[in-house]
Amino acid sequence: MDLLWEGIWEATRLILSGDPGVLQITWLSLQISGLATLLSLLLGIPAGVCLALTRFPGRQLLVALVNTGMGLPPVVVGLFVSIFLWRSGPLGPLGLLYTPTAIVIAQLVIAAPIVTGLTIAAMQQLNPRLRLQLLALGASRWQLLWLLMREARLPLLAAVMAGFGGVISEVGASMMVGGNLLGQTRVLTTATVLETGKGNFDVAIALSLILLALVFGVNYLLTWIQQRGRRP
Amino acid sequence: MTPPIPAAGPPALPAPILEGRDLRVAYAGQSVLDVPAIEVREGEVLALIGPNGAGKSTLLRALGLLERPTAGEVFFRGQPVGTSRRDLLVLRRRFATVFQEPLLCDATVEANVALGLRLRHRSAPEIRAQVQVWLQRLGIAHLASREARSLSGGEAQRTSLARAFALRPEVLLLDEPFAALDPPTRDELVTALHGLLHQEALTTVFVTHDRNEALRLGDRIAVMMDGCIRQVGPPGQVFGRPTSEEVARFVGVETILQGQVALDRNGLLVVEVDGTRIEALGRLRPRQRVLLCLRPEDLTIRRQDESGHSESARNHLAGVVEEVILLGAQCRVRIDCGPSLVALVTKRSLEDLALAPGVPVVVSFKASAVHLIPH
DSSP states (O other): OHHHHHHHHHHHHHHHTTOHHHHHHHHHHHHHHHHHHHHHHHHHHHHHHHHHHOOOTTHHHHHHHHHHHTTOOHHHHHHHHHHHHSTTSTTGGGOOTTSHHHHHHHHHHHHHHHHHHHHHHHHHTSOHHHHHHHHHTTOOHHHHHHHHHHHTHHHHHHHHHHHHHHHHTOOHHHHHHHTTOTTTTOOHHHHHHHHHHTTOHHHHHHHHHHHHHHHHHHHHHHHHHHHTTOOO | OOOOOOSSOOTTSOOEEEEEEEEEEEETTEEEEEEEEEEEETTOEEEEEOSTTSSHHHHHHHHTTSSOOSEEEEEETTEEOOOSHHHHHHHHTTEEEEOSSOOOOSSBHHHHHHHHHHHTTOOHHHHHHHHHHHHHHTTOGGGTTSBGGGOOHHHHHHHHHHHHHTTOOSEEEEESTTTTSOHHHHHHHHHHHHHHHHHHTOEEEEEESOHHHHHHHOSEEEEEETTEEEEEEOHHHHHHSOSSHHHHHHTTOOEEEEEEEEEEETTEEEEEETTEEEEEEOOOOTTOEEEEEEOGGGOEEEETTSOOOOSOOOEEEEEEEEEEEEETTEEEEEEESSSEEEEEEEHHHHHHHTOOTTOEEEEEEOGGGOEEEEO
Protein backbone atom coordinates (compact mmCIF):
# COMPACT_ATOMS: atom_id res chain seq x y z
CA MET A 1 0.00 0.00 0.00
CA ASP A 2 2.92 2.34 0.76
CA LEU A 3 3.89 2.11 -2.84
CA LEU A 4 0.45 3.41 -3.85
CA TRP A 5 0.36 6.28 -1.35
CA GLU A 6 3.90 7.36 -2.12
CA GLY A 7 3.07 7.19 -5.77
CA ILE A 8 -0.03 9.34 -5.38
CA TRP A 9 1.92 11.84 -3.25
CA GLU A 10 4.71 12.11 -5.78
CA ALA A 11 2.22 12.30 -8.62
CA THR A 12 0.43 15.21 -7.00
CA ARG A 13 3.76 16.97 -6.56
CA LEU A 14 4.68 16.38 -10.19
CA ILE A 15 1.36 17.71 -11.44
CA LEU A 16 1.24 20.72 -9.15
CA SER A 17 4.87 21.70 -9.84
CA GLY A 18 4.10 21.71 -13.55
CA ASP A 19 6.84 19.31 -14.53
CA PRO A 20 7.75 20.30 -18.09
CA GLY A 21 8.21 16.68 -19.21
CA VAL A 22 4.77 15.66 -17.97
CA LEU A 23 3.16 18.79 -19.42
CA GLN A 24 4.72 18.15 -22.82
CA ILE A 25 3.48 14.55 -22.88
CA THR A 26 -0.02 15.62 -21.84
CA TRP A 27 -0.21 18.36 -24.44
CA LEU A 28 1.03 16.03 -27.17
CA SER A 29 -1.56 13.37 -26.22
CA LEU A 30 -4.31 15.92 -26.35
CA GLN A 31 -3.16 17.25 -29.72
CA ILE A 32 -2.77 13.84 -31.33
CA SER A 33 -5.99 12.31 -30.03
CA GLY A 34 -7.93 15.56 -30.52
CA LEU A 35 -6.82 15.78 -34.14
CA ALA A 36 -7.50 12.09 -34.74
CA THR A 37 -11.00 12.45 -33.25
CA LEU A 38 -11.70 15.56 -35.31
CA LEU A 39 -10.63 13.82 -38.52
CA SER A 40 -12.67 10.75 -37.60
CA LEU A 41 -15.73 13.01 -37.19
CA LEU A 42 -15.16 14.65 -40.57
CA LEU A 43 -15.00 11.19 -42.11
CA GLY A 44 -17.34 9.18 -39.92
CA ILE A 45 -20.33 11.50 -39.55
CA PRO A 46 -20.95 12.05 -43.28
CA ALA A 47 -20.28 8.35 -43.95
CA GLY A 48 -22.61 7.30 -41.13
CA VAL A 49 -25.37 9.72 -42.19
CA CYS A 50 -25.08 8.48 -45.75
CA LEU A 51 -25.20 4.82 -44.72
CA ALA A 52 -28.14 5.49 -42.42
CA LEU A 53 -30.31 7.47 -44.83
CA THR A 54 -29.70 5.86 -48.20
CA ARG A 55 -30.37 2.45 -49.63
CA PHE A 56 -28.07 0.91 -52.23
CA PRO A 57 -26.83 -2.57 -53.08
CA GLY A 58 -23.99 -3.57 -50.78
CA ARG A 59 -25.05 -1.16 -48.06
CA GLN A 60 -25.69 -3.92 -45.56
CA LEU A 61 -22.21 -5.36 -46.13
CA LEU A 62 -20.67 -1.91 -45.56
CA VAL A 63 -22.62 -1.44 -42.33
CA ALA A 64 -21.48 -4.87 -41.14
CA LEU A 65 -17.86 -3.95 -41.95
CA VAL A 66 -18.18 -0.66 -40.05
CA ASN A 67 -19.65 -2.47 -37.07
CA THR A 68 -16.76 -4.94 -37.14
CA GLY A 69 -14.37 -2.00 -37.35
CA MET A 70 -15.77 -0.63 -34.09
CA GLY A 71 -14.03 -3.47 -32.29
CA LEU A 72 -10.79 -3.33 -34.23
CA PRO A 73 -7.87 -4.34 -31.91
CA PRO A 74 -5.41 -1.39 -31.73
CA VAL A 75 -2.39 -3.69 -32.07
CA VAL A 76 -3.75 -5.00 -35.37
CA VAL A 77 -4.20 -1.40 -36.54
CA GLY A 78 -0.68 -0.65 -35.32
CA LEU A 79 0.71 -3.58 -37.23
CA PHE A 80 -0.89 -2.70 -40.53
CA VAL A 81 -0.24 1.04 -40.28
CA SER A 82 3.40 0.16 -39.50
CA ILE A 83 3.62 -2.05 -42.58
CA PHE A 84 2.15 0.71 -44.76
CA LEU A 85 4.51 3.37 -43.35
CA TRP A 86 7.58 1.09 -43.22
CA ARG A 87 10.52 2.39 -45.23
CA SER A 88 9.90 -0.24 -47.95
CA GLY A 89 6.11 -0.09 -47.55
CA PRO A 90 3.65 1.63 -49.92
CA LEU A 91 3.78 4.93 -47.98
CA GLY A 92 7.39 4.51 -46.87
CA PRO A 93 8.79 7.39 -48.94
CA LEU A 94 6.69 9.84 -46.89
CA GLY A 95 8.90 9.07 -43.89
CA LEU A 96 6.00 9.17 -41.45
CA LEU A 97 6.83 6.17 -39.26
CA TYR A 98 7.71 7.15 -35.67
CA THR A 99 6.21 10.64 -36.07
CA PRO A 100 3.11 12.12 -34.38
CA THR A 101 1.43 12.00 -37.80
CA ALA A 102 1.77 8.23 -37.80
CA ILE A 103 -0.03 8.06 -34.44
CA VAL A 104 -2.77 10.35 -35.76
CA ILE A 105 -3.23 8.02 -38.74
CA ALA A 106 -3.41 4.92 -36.55
CA GLN A 107 -5.83 6.56 -34.12
CA LEU A 108 -7.95 7.78 -37.03
CA VAL A 109 -8.25 4.21 -38.27
CA ILE A 110 -9.38 3.17 -34.79
CA ALA A 111 -11.84 6.05 -34.21
CA ALA A 112 -13.43 6.38 -37.65
CA PRO A 113 -15.42 3.11 -37.53
CA ILE A 114 -16.56 3.89 -33.98
CA VAL A 115 -17.86 7.31 -35.02
CA THR A 116 -19.38 5.95 -38.25
CA GLY A 117 -21.09 3.03 -36.53
CA LEU A 118 -22.56 5.14 -33.76
CA THR A 119 -23.65 7.78 -36.29
CA ILE A 120 -25.53 5.13 -38.27
CA ALA A 121 -27.26 3.99 -35.08
CA ALA A 122 -27.98 7.60 -34.07
CA MET A 123 -29.60 8.47 -37.39
CA GLN A 124 -31.56 5.25 -37.67
CA GLN A 125 -33.21 5.67 -34.30
CA LEU A 126 -34.94 8.81 -35.60
CA ASN A 127 -38.57 8.40 -36.60
CA PRO A 128 -38.39 7.67 -40.35
CA ARG A 129 -41.50 9.80 -40.89
CA LEU A 130 -39.70 12.85 -39.53
CA ARG A 131 -37.82 13.04 -42.84
CA LEU A 132 -41.08 13.28 -44.75
CA GLN A 133 -42.41 15.92 -42.36
CA LEU A 134 -39.28 18.05 -42.73
CA LEU A 135 -39.44 17.76 -46.53
CA ALA A 136 -43.11 18.72 -46.33
CA LEU A 137 -42.16 21.78 -44.29
CA GLY A 138 -39.97 22.88 -47.17
CA ALA A 139 -36.51 21.72 -46.12
CA SER A 140 -33.88 21.59 -48.87
CA ARG A 141 -31.55 18.60 -48.94
CA TRP A 142 -28.92 20.31 -46.77
CA GLN A 143 -31.49 21.75 -44.39
CA LEU A 144 -32.95 18.26 -44.04
CA LEU A 145 -29.56 16.73 -43.17
CA TRP A 146 -28.79 19.49 -40.72
CA LEU A 147 -32.17 19.17 -38.98
CA LEU A 148 -31.92 15.39 -38.77
CA MET A 149 -28.44 15.63 -37.28
CA ARG A 150 -29.70 18.20 -34.82
CA GLU A 151 -32.48 15.80 -33.83
CA ALA A 152 -29.87 13.08 -33.29
CA ARG A 153 -27.49 15.37 -31.40
CA LEU A 154 -27.56 13.33 -28.18
CA PRO A 155 -26.41 10.04 -29.64
CA LEU A 156 -24.10 11.90 -32.06
CA LEU A 157 -22.30 13.49 -29.11
CA ALA A 158 -22.07 10.04 -27.60
CA ALA A 159 -20.32 9.00 -30.82
CA VAL A 160 -17.81 11.86 -30.35
CA MET A 161 -17.17 10.77 -26.76
CA ALA A 162 -16.72 7.14 -27.72
CA GLY A 163 -14.33 8.09 -30.54
CA PHE A 164 -12.20 10.31 -28.33
CA GLY A 165 -12.31 7.85 -25.43
CA GLY A 166 -11.19 5.09 -27.76
CA VAL A 167 -8.07 6.83 -29.00
CA ILE A 168 -6.86 8.79 -25.98
CA SER A 169 -6.70 5.56 -23.96
CA GLU A 170 -5.27 3.39 -26.72
CA VAL A 171 -1.66 2.25 -26.31
CA GLY A 172 -0.75 -0.59 -28.68
CA ALA A 173 -0.97 1.25 -31.98
CA SER A 174 0.64 4.43 -30.63
CA MET A 175 3.54 2.43 -29.34
CA MET A 176 4.04 0.53 -32.59
CA VAL A 177 3.76 3.40 -35.09
CA GLY A 178 5.04 6.18 -32.80
CA GLY A 179 7.92 4.39 -31.18
CA ASN A 180 7.50 6.18 -27.83
CA LEU A 181 10.30 8.66 -28.60
CA LEU A 182 10.82 11.12 -25.75
CA GLY A 183 9.76 14.62 -26.70
CA GLN A 184 8.49 13.47 -30.09
CA THR A 185 5.99 10.62 -29.95
CA ARG A 186 5.73 9.80 -26.28
CA VAL A 187 2.08 10.17 -25.19
CA LEU A 188 0.38 9.58 -21.84
CA THR A 189 -0.41 5.92 -22.43
CA THR A 190 2.96 4.89 -23.89
CA ALA A 191 4.78 6.85 -21.19
CA THR A 192 2.75 5.09 -18.50
CA VAL A 193 3.71 1.70 -19.94
CA LEU A 194 7.38 2.70 -20.02
CA GLU A 195 7.50 4.17 -16.50
CA THR A 196 5.67 1.17 -15.02
CA GLY A 197 8.16 -1.13 -16.70
CA LYS A 198 11.02 0.84 -15.17
CA GLY A 199 9.40 0.65 -11.72
CA ASN A 200 8.80 4.43 -11.58
CA PHE A 201 5.34 4.01 -10.14
CA ASP A 202 5.07 7.61 -8.97
CA VAL A 203 5.50 8.98 -12.48
CA ALA A 204 3.26 6.26 -13.89
CA ILE A 205 0.52 7.11 -11.40
CA ALA A 206 0.88 10.82 -12.16
CA LEU A 207 0.50 10.13 -15.87
CA SER A 208 -2.53 7.88 -15.28
CA LEU A 209 -4.20 10.47 -13.10
CA ILE A 210 -3.68 13.09 -15.77
CA LEU A 211 -5.05 10.72 -18.38
CA LEU A 212 -8.14 10.04 -16.27
CA ALA A 213 -8.64 13.75 -15.57
CA LEU A 214 -8.32 14.51 -19.26
CA VAL A 215 -10.83 11.88 -20.31
CA PHE A 216 -13.18 13.03 -17.58
CA GLY A 217 -12.78 16.72 -18.48
CA VAL A 218 -13.47 16.20 -22.17
CA ASN A 219 -16.42 13.91 -21.52
CA TYR A 220 -17.80 16.28 -18.91
CA LEU A 221 -17.72 19.09 -21.43
CA LEU A 222 -19.44 16.97 -24.08
CA THR A 223 -22.00 15.71 -21.57
CA TRP A 224 -22.74 19.28 -20.55
CA ILE A 225 -23.36 20.23 -24.17
CA GLN A 226 -25.48 17.11 -24.64
CA GLN A 227 -27.66 17.50 -21.58
CA ARG A 228 -28.17 21.28 -21.68
CA GLY A 229 -31.75 22.31 -21.02
CA ARG A 230 -32.87 18.73 -20.57
CA ARG A 231 -35.16 17.88 -17.73
CA PRO A 232 -36.31 14.35 -17.11
CA MET B 1 -54.92 5.71 -70.89
CA THR B 2 -57.71 7.99 -69.78
CA PRO B 3 -57.91 11.19 -71.80
CA PRO B 4 -56.76 14.22 -69.80
CA ILE B 5 -59.55 16.01 -68.02
CA PRO B 6 -60.14 19.63 -69.06
CA ALA B 7 -57.94 22.08 -67.20
CA ALA B 8 -60.86 24.28 -66.20
CA GLY B 9 -64.18 23.01 -64.91
CA PRO B 10 -67.56 24.57 -65.66
CA PRO B 11 -67.50 28.35 -65.09
CA ALA B 12 -69.42 28.16 -61.80
CA LEU B 13 -66.70 26.07 -60.17
CA PRO B 14 -63.46 27.56 -58.93
CA ALA B 15 -60.46 26.49 -61.00
CA PRO B 16 -58.54 23.47 -59.71
CA ILE B 17 -55.40 24.51 -57.89
CA LEU B 18 -54.00 21.01 -57.66
CA GLU B 19 -54.66 18.11 -60.00
CA GLY B 20 -53.47 14.57 -60.40
CA ARG B 21 -53.79 12.77 -63.71
CA ASP B 22 -53.33 9.05 -64.24
CA LEU B 23 -51.60 8.78 -60.90
CA ARG B 24 -50.34 5.30 -60.23
CA VAL B 25 -48.19 4.10 -57.37
CA ALA B 26 -46.93 0.56 -57.03
CA TYR B 27 -44.62 -0.92 -54.42
CA ALA B 28 -42.68 -3.98 -55.58
CA GLY B 29 -45.07 -4.42 -58.50
CA GLN B 30 -48.11 -4.28 -56.21
CA SER B 31 -50.45 -1.44 -57.20
CA VAL B 32 -51.52 0.69 -54.24
CA LEU B 33 -52.90 3.70 -56.09
CA ASP B 34 -54.64 4.10 -59.43
CA VAL B 35 -56.39 7.43 -59.84
CA PRO B 36 -57.15 8.58 -63.41
CA ALA B 37 -58.16 12.08 -62.31
CA ILE B 38 -58.46 14.07 -59.13
CA GLU B 39 -58.75 17.80 -58.72
CA VAL B 40 -58.62 20.05 -55.72
CA ARG B 41 -60.39 23.36 -56.23
CA GLU B 42 -59.20 26.66 -54.86
CA GLY B 43 -60.61 27.31 -51.40
CA GLU B 44 -62.31 23.95 -50.90
CA VAL B 45 -61.77 21.25 -48.32
CA LEU B 46 -61.57 17.93 -50.13
CA ALA B 47 -61.91 15.03 -47.73
CA LEU B 48 -60.41 11.70 -48.79
CA ILE B 49 -62.13 8.95 -46.88
CA GLY B 50 -61.89 5.22 -47.01
CA PRO B 51 -60.84 2.23 -44.96
CA ASN B 52 -57.23 1.66 -43.89
CA GLY B 53 -55.00 0.71 -46.78
CA ALA B 54 -57.28 2.35 -49.37
CA GLY B 55 -54.44 4.52 -50.71
CA LYS B 56 -55.59 7.82 -49.19
CA SER B 57 -52.25 8.73 -47.66
CA THR B 58 -50.40 7.61 -50.77
CA LEU B 59 -52.58 9.91 -52.88
CA LEU B 60 -51.97 12.74 -50.41
CA ARG B 61 -48.21 12.24 -50.59
CA ALA B 62 -48.30 12.16 -54.37
CA LEU B 63 -50.34 15.37 -54.51
CA GLY B 64 -48.09 16.95 -51.87
CA LEU B 65 -45.01 16.14 -53.99
CA LEU B 66 -43.63 14.06 -51.15
CA GLU B 67 -43.65 10.83 -53.10
CA ARG B 68 -42.96 10.43 -56.76
CA PRO B 69 -45.78 8.38 -58.34
CA THR B 70 -44.80 5.35 -60.38
CA ALA B 71 -46.73 6.90 -63.26
CA GLY B 72 -48.81 10.00 -63.89
CA GLU B 73 -48.47 13.69 -63.33
CA VAL B 74 -49.40 16.34 -60.80
CA PHE B 75 -50.46 19.81 -61.96
CA PHE B 76 -50.28 22.91 -59.78
CA ARG B 77 -52.32 25.88 -61.00
CA GLY B 78 -52.56 24.25 -64.41
CA GLN B 79 -48.82 23.73 -64.84
CA PRO B 80 -47.26 20.26 -64.75
CA VAL B 81 -44.95 19.90 -61.79
CA GLY B 82 -41.30 19.51 -62.76
CA THR B 83 -39.18 16.68 -61.45
CA SER B 84 -35.98 18.55 -60.61
CA ARG B 85 -35.05 18.87 -56.96
CA ARG B 86 -35.23 22.66 -57.27
CA ASP B 87 -38.74 22.69 -58.79
CA LEU B 88 -40.05 20.32 -56.15
CA LEU B 89 -38.56 22.36 -53.34
CA VAL B 90 -40.07 25.60 -54.64
CA LEU B 91 -43.52 24.02 -54.85
CA ARG B 92 -43.27 22.17 -51.55
CA ARG B 93 -42.64 25.52 -49.96
CA ARG B 94 -46.07 26.64 -51.13
CA PHE B 95 -47.70 23.65 -49.38
CA ALA B 96 -47.85 22.53 -45.78
CA THR B 97 -48.58 19.10 -44.35
CA VAL B 98 -49.72 17.80 -40.99
CA PHE B 99 -49.40 14.08 -40.37
CA GLN B 100 -51.06 11.74 -37.90
CA GLU B 101 -48.03 11.95 -35.64
CA PRO B 102 -47.15 15.53 -34.70
CA LEU B 103 -43.47 14.89 -35.70
CA LEU B 104 -42.14 17.86 -33.79
CA CYS B 105 -38.45 18.61 -33.48
CA ASP B 106 -36.70 18.31 -30.14
CA ALA B 107 -37.02 22.01 -29.31
CA THR B 108 -39.52 24.44 -27.79
CA VAL B 109 -43.06 24.85 -29.09
CA GLU B 110 -42.13 28.30 -30.36
CA ALA B 111 -39.11 26.99 -32.26
CA ASN B 112 -41.24 24.25 -33.79
CA VAL B 113 -43.89 26.68 -35.01
CA ALA B 114 -41.11 28.85 -36.46
CA LEU B 115 -39.39 25.96 -38.22
CA GLY B 116 -41.00 26.17 -41.66
CA LEU B 117 -40.55 29.94 -41.76
CA ARG B 118 -36.87 29.55 -40.83
CA LEU B 119 -36.40 27.04 -43.62
CA ARG B 120 -37.78 29.69 -45.98
CA HIS B 121 -35.25 32.24 -44.65
CA ARG B 122 -37.92 34.71 -43.54
CA SER B 123 -36.79 37.69 -41.48
CA ALA B 124 -36.64 37.32 -37.70
CA PRO B 125 -39.33 39.96 -36.96
CA GLU B 126 -41.69 38.35 -39.47
CA ILE B 127 -41.12 34.93 -37.96
CA ARG B 128 -41.73 36.25 -34.45
CA ALA B 129 -44.95 37.96 -35.52
CA GLN B 130 -46.33 34.94 -37.39
CA VAL B 131 -45.42 32.56 -34.59
CA GLN B 132 -47.22 34.77 -32.06
CA VAL B 133 -50.33 34.95 -34.22
CA TRP B 134 -50.56 31.18 -34.71
CA LEU B 135 -49.70 30.24 -31.16
CA GLN B 136 -52.64 32.46 -30.17
CA ARG B 137 -55.02 31.14 -32.78
CA LEU B 138 -54.38 27.55 -31.85
CA GLY B 139 -54.66 28.31 -28.16
CA ILE B 140 -51.12 27.29 -27.25
CA ALA B 141 -49.54 30.70 -26.54
CA HIS B 142 -49.06 29.67 -22.90
CA LEU B 143 -46.95 26.71 -24.07
CA ALA B 144 -44.57 28.80 -26.23
CA SER B 145 -41.41 28.06 -24.26
CA ARG B 146 -42.30 24.48 -23.33
CA GLU B 147 -40.16 21.67 -24.73
CA ALA B 148 -42.10 19.84 -27.44
CA ARG B 149 -41.34 16.44 -25.93
CA SER B 150 -43.26 17.37 -22.76
CA LEU B 151 -46.55 18.08 -24.60
CA SER B 152 -49.70 15.99 -24.51
CA GLY B 153 -50.96 14.48 -27.77
CA GLY B 154 -53.50 17.24 -28.33
CA GLU B 155 -51.03 20.04 -27.54
CA ALA B 156 -48.46 18.50 -29.84
CA GLN B 157 -50.95 18.26 -32.70
CA ARG B 158 -51.98 21.90 -32.15
CA THR B 159 -48.30 22.81 -32.41
CA SER B 160 -48.02 20.84 -35.63
CA LEU B 161 -51.11 22.63 -37.00
CA ALA B 162 -49.73 26.03 -35.96
CA ARG B 163 -46.45 25.17 -37.69
CA ALA B 164 -48.38 24.45 -40.90
CA PHE B 165 -50.76 27.43 -40.74
CA ALA B 166 -47.89 29.84 -39.99
CA LEU B 167 -46.57 29.13 -43.48
CA ARG B 168 -49.79 30.51 -45.03
CA PRO B 169 -49.68 27.66 -47.54
CA GLU B 170 -51.59 27.70 -50.80
CA VAL B 171 -52.57 24.10 -50.15
CA LEU B 172 -52.83 22.46 -46.74
CA LEU B 173 -52.50 18.68 -46.62
CA LEU B 174 -53.78 16.86 -43.56
CA ASP B 175 -53.07 13.15 -43.17
CA GLU B 176 -55.37 11.76 -40.45
CA PRO B 177 -54.27 14.51 -38.06
CA PHE B 178 -56.66 13.45 -35.31
CA ALA B 179 -56.57 9.68 -35.60
CA ALA B 180 -54.23 9.19 -32.65
CA LEU B 181 -56.11 11.48 -30.25
CA ASP B 182 -58.66 10.57 -27.59
CA PRO B 183 -62.28 11.44 -28.50
CA PRO B 184 -62.73 14.65 -26.41
CA THR B 185 -59.40 16.07 -27.63
CA ARG B 186 -60.28 15.09 -31.17
CA ASP B 187 -63.64 16.87 -31.01
CA GLU B 188 -61.99 20.01 -29.66
CA LEU B 189 -59.39 19.99 -32.42
CA VAL B 190 -61.89 19.26 -35.19
CA THR B 191 -63.89 22.27 -34.00
CA ALA B 192 -60.76 24.44 -33.89
CA LEU B 193 -59.69 23.32 -37.35
CA HIS B 194 -63.18 23.81 -38.77
CA GLY B 195 -63.10 27.44 -37.60
CA LEU B 196 -59.63 28.10 -38.95
CA LEU B 197 -60.29 26.53 -42.35
CA HIS B 198 -63.40 28.66 -42.79
CA GLN B 199 -61.76 31.90 -41.69
CA GLU B 200 -58.75 31.30 -43.89
CA ALA B 201 -60.61 29.81 -46.86
CA LEU B 202 -57.57 27.59 -47.18
CA THR B 203 -57.50 24.96 -49.92
CA THR B 204 -57.21 21.71 -48.01
CA VAL B 205 -56.92 18.01 -48.71
CA PHE B 206 -57.96 16.12 -45.62
CA VAL B 207 -57.40 12.39 -45.25
CA THR B 208 -59.46 10.56 -42.66
CA HIS B 209 -61.11 7.23 -42.10
CA ASP B 210 -63.67 8.88 -39.81
CA ARG B 211 -66.78 9.77 -41.80
CA ASN B 212 -67.99 12.21 -39.14
CA GLU B 213 -64.79 14.23 -39.47
CA ALA B 214 -65.21 14.16 -43.24
CA LEU B 215 -68.84 15.30 -43.00
CA ARG B 216 -67.90 18.05 -40.59
CA LEU B 217 -64.94 19.46 -42.53
CA GLY B 218 -65.33 18.42 -46.16
CA ASP B 219 -66.87 20.56 -48.90
CA ARG B 220 -66.42 17.59 -51.17
CA ILE B 221 -65.76 14.00 -50.28
CA ALA B 222 -63.85 11.42 -52.26
CA VAL B 223 -64.33 7.81 -51.16
CA MET B 224 -61.29 5.64 -51.80
CA MET B 225 -61.06 1.88 -51.82
CA ASP B 226 -58.32 -0.46 -53.01
CA GLY B 227 -56.27 2.42 -54.39
CA CYS B 228 -59.11 3.87 -56.47
CA ILE B 229 -61.53 6.74 -56.04
CA ARG B 230 -64.96 5.13 -56.01
CA GLN B 231 -67.08 8.24 -55.72
CA VAL B 232 -66.52 11.95 -55.35
CA GLY B 233 -69.03 14.71 -54.68
CA PRO B 234 -70.63 16.93 -52.06
CA PRO B 235 -71.20 15.23 -48.68
CA GLY B 236 -74.97 15.02 -49.17
CA GLN B 237 -74.54 13.20 -52.43
CA VAL B 238 -71.85 10.78 -51.28
CA PHE B 239 -73.58 9.95 -48.01
CA GLY B 240 -77.13 9.99 -49.39
CA ARG B 241 -76.61 8.63 -52.90
CA PRO B 242 -73.69 6.19 -52.81
CA THR B 243 -73.07 4.62 -56.20
CA SER B 244 -71.92 1.19 -55.06
CA GLU B 245 -72.50 -1.23 -52.24
CA GLU B 246 -69.00 -0.80 -50.80
CA VAL B 247 -69.29 2.98 -50.75
CA ALA B 248 -72.75 2.67 -49.22
CA ARG B 249 -71.40 0.49 -46.44
CA PHE B 250 -68.46 2.79 -45.79
CA VAL B 251 -70.60 5.94 -45.57
CA GLY B 252 -72.85 4.36 -42.97
CA VAL B 253 -75.70 2.75 -44.86
CA GLU B 254 -76.48 -0.23 -42.66
CA THR B 255 -79.38 -1.76 -44.50
CA ILE B 256 -78.54 -2.93 -48.00
CA LEU B 257 -81.10 -5.26 -49.55
CA GLN B 258 -81.30 -6.94 -52.93
CA GLY B 259 -84.52 -6.29 -54.78
CA GLN B 260 -86.21 -5.76 -58.11
CA VAL B 261 -88.27 -2.85 -59.37
CA ALA B 262 -91.85 -4.14 -59.69
CA LEU B 263 -93.78 -1.03 -60.73
CA ASP B 264 -93.16 2.56 -61.78
CA ARG B 265 -95.95 4.98 -60.93
CA ASN B 266 -94.56 8.19 -62.44
CA GLY B 267 -91.32 8.17 -60.49
CA LEU B 268 -92.71 6.44 -57.43
CA LEU B 269 -91.24 2.99 -57.69
CA VAL B 270 -92.37 -0.13 -55.96
CA VAL B 271 -89.44 -2.41 -55.20
CA GLU B 272 -89.93 -6.00 -54.19
CA VAL B 273 -87.54 -7.34 -51.58
CA ASP B 274 -88.09 -10.96 -50.50
CA GLY B 275 -91.81 -10.59 -51.10
CA THR B 276 -91.99 -7.30 -49.19
CA ARG B 277 -92.99 -4.22 -51.20
CA ILE B 278 -91.10 -1.02 -50.54
CA GLU B 279 -91.85 2.35 -52.15
CA ALA B 280 -88.96 4.45 -53.37
CA LEU B 281 -88.29 7.43 -55.63
CA GLY B 282 -86.23 7.05 -58.76
CA ARG B 283 -86.04 6.63 -62.49
CA LEU B 284 -85.57 2.95 -63.10
CA ARG B 285 -87.41 0.53 -65.30
CA PRO B 286 -89.51 -2.30 -63.95
CA ARG B 287 -87.59 -5.59 -63.66
CA GLN B 288 -84.35 -3.69 -63.00
CA ARG B 289 -82.45 -5.43 -60.22
CA VAL B 290 -81.37 -3.01 -57.49
CA LEU B 291 -79.64 -2.69 -54.16
CA LEU B 292 -81.93 -0.88 -51.79
CA CYS B 293 -80.09 1.30 -49.26
CA LEU B 294 -81.49 2.70 -46.03
CA ARG B 295 -79.57 4.86 -43.57
CA PRO B 296 -80.34 3.83 -39.97
CA GLU B 297 -81.16 7.41 -38.92
CA ASP B 298 -83.95 7.59 -41.53
CA LEU B 299 -86.00 4.81 -39.94
CA THR B 300 -88.53 5.40 -37.16
CA ILE B 301 -89.91 2.70 -34.92
CA ARG B 302 -93.19 2.41 -33.01
CA ARG B 303 -94.73 -0.51 -31.15
CA GLN B 304 -97.34 -2.54 -32.99
CA ASP B 305 -99.82 -2.06 -30.17
CA GLU B 306 -99.60 1.74 -30.49
CA SER B 307 -102.17 3.12 -32.88
CA GLY B 308 -102.04 5.71 -35.61
CA HIS B 309 -99.23 7.12 -37.69
CA SER B 310 -99.65 10.65 -38.90
CA GLU B 311 -96.22 10.75 -40.46
CA SER B 312 -95.63 11.34 -44.13
CA ALA B 313 -93.77 8.07 -44.41
CA ARG B 314 -95.01 5.83 -47.18
CA ASN B 315 -93.40 2.67 -45.98
CA HIS B 316 -94.59 0.86 -42.86
CA LEU B 317 -93.18 -2.61 -42.25
CA ALA B 318 -94.21 -4.79 -39.36
CA GLY B 319 -91.51 -6.83 -37.71
CA VAL B 320 -89.90 -8.08 -34.53
CA VAL B 321 -86.88 -6.64 -32.75
CA GLU B 322 -83.95 -9.00 -33.21
CA GLU B 323 -81.14 -7.21 -31.46
CA VAL B 324 -80.45 -3.98 -29.56
CA ILE B 325 -76.92 -2.58 -29.35
CA LEU B 326 -76.19 0.37 -27.06
CA LEU B 327 -73.80 3.00 -28.49
CA GLY B 328 -73.74 5.64 -25.79
CA ALA B 329 -76.58 8.09 -26.33
CA GLN B 330 -77.91 6.16 -29.31
CA CYS B 331 -78.85 2.57 -29.94
CA ARG B 332 -78.76 0.43 -33.01
CA VAL B 333 -81.82 -1.75 -33.33
CA ARG B 334 -82.04 -4.63 -35.78
CA ILE B 335 -85.56 -5.53 -36.80
CA ASP B 336 -86.70 -8.58 -38.73
CA CYS B 337 -89.43 -7.42 -41.13
CA GLY B 338 -88.87 -10.23 -43.59
CA PRO B 339 -85.78 -8.40 -44.72
CA SER B 340 -83.65 -7.35 -41.79
CA LEU B 341 -83.46 -3.54 -41.19
CA VAL B 342 -81.20 -1.52 -38.93
CA ALA B 343 -82.49 1.64 -37.25
CA LEU B 344 -80.81 4.16 -35.01
CA VAL B 345 -82.91 5.39 -32.08
CA THR B 346 -82.10 7.54 -29.08
CA LYS B 347 -81.67 5.86 -25.74
CA ARG B 348 -84.74 7.80 -24.63
CA SER B 349 -87.00 6.28 -27.27
CA LEU B 350 -85.54 2.87 -26.58
CA GLU B 351 -86.76 3.22 -22.99
CA ASP B 352 -90.09 4.84 -23.93
CA LEU B 353 -90.86 2.09 -26.40
CA ALA B 354 -89.41 -0.61 -24.13
CA LEU B 355 -87.64 -2.12 -27.11
CA ALA B 356 -86.08 -5.50 -26.52
CA PRO B 357 -85.56 -8.61 -28.61
CA GLY B 358 -88.91 -10.21 -29.43
CA VAL B 359 -90.99 -7.00 -29.19
CA PRO B 360 -93.27 -6.55 -32.20
CA VAL B 361 -92.80 -3.15 -33.88
CA VAL B 362 -93.58 -1.18 -37.02
CA VAL B 363 -90.71 0.44 -38.92
CA SER B 364 -91.54 3.50 -41.03
CA PHE B 365 -89.56 5.46 -43.58
CA LYS B 366 -90.18 7.87 -46.42
CA ALA B 367 -89.94 6.83 -50.02
CA SER B 368 -87.31 9.55 -50.42
CA ALA B 369 -85.15 7.92 -47.74
CA VAL B 370 -84.73 4.88 -49.95
CA HIS B 371 -81.71 5.01 -52.22
CA LEU B 372 -81.55 2.55 -55.10
CA ILE B 373 -78.34 1.36 -56.75
CA PRO B 374 -78.92 -0.44 -60.07
CA HIS B 375 -77.37 -3.83 -59.68
